Amino acid sequence: xxxxxxxxxxxAIELNNxxxxxxxxxxxxxxxxxxxxxxxxxxxxxxASGKSVLVRLLTGLESPDQGNIFLRNTDVTHxxxxxxxxxxxxxxxxxxxxxxxxxxxxxxxxxxxVPKNEVEPEVQRVAGLLGIQSLLDRKPDQxxxxxxxxxxIARGLIKRTDLYVLDDPLVGLDFKLRERLxxxxxxxxxxxxxTFVYTTSDAVESLMLASQIAVLDGGExxxxxxxxxxxxxxxxxxxxxxxxxxxxxxxxxTLSTQGSHQFIETPAFRAGFSGQPNGPTPxxxxxxxxxxxxxxxxxxxxxxxxxxxxxxxxxxxxxLYLDAQGVQLTTVxxxxxxxxxxxxxxxxxxxxxQPQQLIVFQQGRRIGVCTGSE
Amino acid sequence: MQPSRTRIAFYYSLLWLVALLFFLPVFWILMASFKTxxxxxxxxxxxxxxxxxxxxxxxxxxxxxxxxFINSLFLSILSVTLALVVSFLAAYTLSRYKFRATNFLxxxxxxxxxxPAAAFxxxxxxxxxxxxxxxxFGVLMLYTMFSIPFSLWILKGFIDGVSPRYDExxxxxxxxxxHVMFRVVLPxxxxxxIAAFIFNLIFVWNEFLLNFILxxxxxxxxxxxxxxxxxxxxxxVDWAFVASLSTGYVLLPTLMIFFFQKYLLVxxxxxxxxxxx
Numbered sequence: 001x002x003x004x005x006x007x008x009x010x011x012a013i014e015l016n017n018x019x020x021x022x023x024x025x026x027x028x029x030x031x032x033x034x035x036x037x038x039x040x041x042x043x044x045x046x047x048a049s050g051k052s053v054l055v056r057l058l059t060g061l062e063s064p065d066q067g068n069i070f071l072r073n074t075d076v077t078h079x080x081x082x083x084x085x086x087x088x089x090x091x092x093x094x095x096x097x098x099x100x101x102x103x104x105x106x107x108x109x110x111x112x113x114v115p116k117n118e119v120e121p122e123v124q125r126v127a128g129l130l131g132i133q134s135l136l137d138r139k140p141d142q143x144x145x146x147x148x149x150x151x152x153i154a155r156g157l158i159k160r161t162d163l164y165v166l167d168d169p170l171v172g173l174d175f176k177l178r179e180r181l182x183x184x185x186x187x188x189x190x191x192x193x194x195t196f197v198y199t200t201s202d203a204v205e206s207l208m209l210a211s212q213i214a215v216l217d218g219g220e221x222x223x224x225x226x227x228x229x230x231x232x233x234x235x236x237x238x239x240x241x242x243x244x245x246x247x248x249x250x251x252x253x254t255l256s257t258q259g260s261h262q263f264i265e266t267p268a269f270r271a272g273f274s275g276q277p278n279g280p281t282p283x284x285x286x287x288x289x290x291x292x293x294x295x296x297x298x299x300x301x302x303x304x305x306x307x308x309x310x311x312x313x314x315x316x317x318x319x320l321y322l323d324a325q326g327v328q329l330t331t332v333x334x335x336x337x338x339x340x341x342x343x344x345x346x347x348x349x350x351x352x353x354q355p356q357q358l359i360v361f362q363q364g365r366r367i368g369v370c371t372g373s374e
Numbered sequence: 375m376q377p378s379r380t381r382i383a384f385y386y387s388l389l390w391l392v393a394l395l396f397f398l399p400v401f402w403i404l405m406a407s408f409k410t411x412x413x414x415x416x417x418x419x420x421x422x423x424x425x426x427x428x429x430x431x432x433x434x435x436x437x438x439x440x441x442x443f444i445n446s447l448f449l450s451i452l453s454v455t456l457a458l459v460v461s462f463l464a465a466y467t468l469s470r471y472k473f474r475a476t477n478f479l480x481x482x483x484x485x486x487x488x489x490p491a492a493a494f495x496x497x498x499x500x501x502x503x504x505x506x507x508x509x510x511f512g513v514l515m516l517y518t519m520f521s522i523p524f525s526l527w528i529l530k531g532f533i534d535g536v537s538p539r540y541d542e543x544x545x546x547x548x549x550x551x552x553h554v555m556f557r558v559v560l561p562x563x564x565x566x567x568i569a570a571f572i573f574n575l576i577f578v579w580n581e582f583l584l585n586f587i588l589x590x591x592x593x594x595x596x597x598x599x600x601x602x603x604x605x606x607x608x609x610x611v612d613w614a615f616v617a618s619l620s621t622g623y624v625l626l627p628t629l630m631i632f633f634f635q636k637y638l639l640v641x642x643x644x645x646x647x648x649x650x651x
């Protein structure tokens with residue numbers, strides 16, 4: 001993928017053809033990424049996809065085997081971490097146990113030799129931002145996990161810079177706390193109008209936080225763009241499947257041509273196809289998000305029969321596992337949606353999907369969408 | 375199942391019995407240092423007696439006693455301190471820069487302490503004679519070298535327990551390597567430093583053979599004084615002197631062990647069992 005430089009503003013980060021190998025394992029390769037200034041860039045990747053290595057290269061803790069790193073349009077590939085001027089929130093909190101919370105937060109300013117009288121208001125500011133003013137005199141071992149994380153974020157944010165790197169900072173926190181911190185982080189980034197690079201393996205976190213998502217898979221960025229685009233029109237099956245909760249459905253099908261018409265056939269349904277195949281192989285996969293499958297018929301939709309295998313009631317919504325002529329499908333129903341009929345296990349139902357929401361992939365890449373039923 | 379109270383009482387009385395049995399000779403020496411020579415050798419042993427400070431006064435007024443104490447303190451404290459500085463730098467390096475043979479190198483360094491002093495005292499003596507190192511500096515260096523292996527092992531265990539993420543957070547915020555070593559890592563391994571200090575101090579404090587062979591006026595320590603002052607001119611054991619010198623001699627290690635017990639365990643397990651420290 002070519003770097004898509006944002007020509008209107010400044011480029012905060014540009015990674016050009018990065019590669020990193022540990023022993024025989026090629027962790028990153030052919031990695032390109034461009035982050036315009038002021039973006040909240042979430043690097044999304046499953047565990048062990050190379051996110052942490054990318055952060056280590058970006059912060060300068062390790063050097064790439066190949067490629068260049070530009071920060072603020074300057075080549076920093078060979079600069080030490082301290083010279084890159086990055087605010088950093090490490091994955092494990094790494095709060096110094098021999099410092100108080102106050103000393104921990106003030107640490108980056110202390111290292112930058114900021115005069116003492118300027119440090120205090122800054123500490124108060126970030127502590128206020130994260131709601132930890134009352135903890136300043138404590139030692140890290142007197143804090144709960146969530147409090148430690150807030151302190152670590154405060155220490156990362158206190159640095160006066162325009163670029164912050166947060167390495168999966170909310171991993172392992174409980175759900176409620178994460179939601180609060182997600183709000184805080186998003187607000188903070190918008191308020192400071194700075195660039196955030198944030199790694200995570202959580203799809204919901206990515207979608208909630210990001211102004212741009214880069215999907216890291218197999219050591220390279222396979223796709224990046226705004227969350228809405230990635231969600232509704234993913235270019236790769238990995239993106240469709242991983243940036244989602246619950247997981248998206250992938251249906252195996254075959255592509256055939258009759259005259260000037262192209263058709264997709266699956267065990268469950270048959271649909272038209274509009275798009276350009278990128279190879280001669282007839283095997284395709286049709287991706288559909290769970291919430292796009294509806295129970296009952298809707299005008300203009302593709303329909304098929306399915307049997308309900310399992311129901312998971314999550315209170316606000318229900319996850320249904322369906323079997324449509326041998327094809328396993330997952331769908332989500334909102335409990336307050338009056339237009340949806342109630343279903344029971346083993347019940348036979350008619351399901352419908354809007355054809356233009358069915359994305360057709362060939363060899364993992366998007367080649368088009370379905371058209372009306374045939 | 376909780377053992378019954380009588381069982382616990384039985385176990386504890388057994389423990390006390392064994393402990394007192396082992397403490398008896400020490401107790402005898404401590405008592406003897408306050409007894410007159412006649413009381414010391416009285417049969418049956420005297421438990422109630424008129425204490426006297428005569429032994430201690432006469433021991434301290436012997437011409438070389440005070441210098442022996444000074445030598446012991448000087449050599450043990452300084453050599454162990456120097457060893458800690460060297461060991462901390464080495465332990466940080468071995469912990470953070472992992473190269474192929476680290477474990478083997480650690481083993482080699484420790485192996486210098488596996489040979490009993492009696493086995494290498496002759497070559498060391500000849501070497502020290504040849505290089506004219508049989509002075510304060512030479513003996514100090516010997517004890518420093520002597521203290522490095524255990525200190526290195528203890529400190530490496532501790533530094534391995536300090537996550538490199540701490541170092542990295544410092545680096546990204548612009549800290550130098552030295553800052554990270556001394557301001558980030560060092561404060562976190564303080565228990566290891568104390569453990570290594572006490573553990574090696576006791577070793578050097580108790581060292582006799584090398585001191586006896588290599589030592590001179592500026593380097594002879596208390597164990598040497600005990601050995602050469604054991605008998606009086608008539609060939610009899612001078613119990614009053616031995617007892618009073620021993621009492622003064624065990625004072626420092628006893629106090630240290632008493633106040634820093636928990637660190638001693640750390641030392642004996644090379645930092646792998648950290649307990650409450």
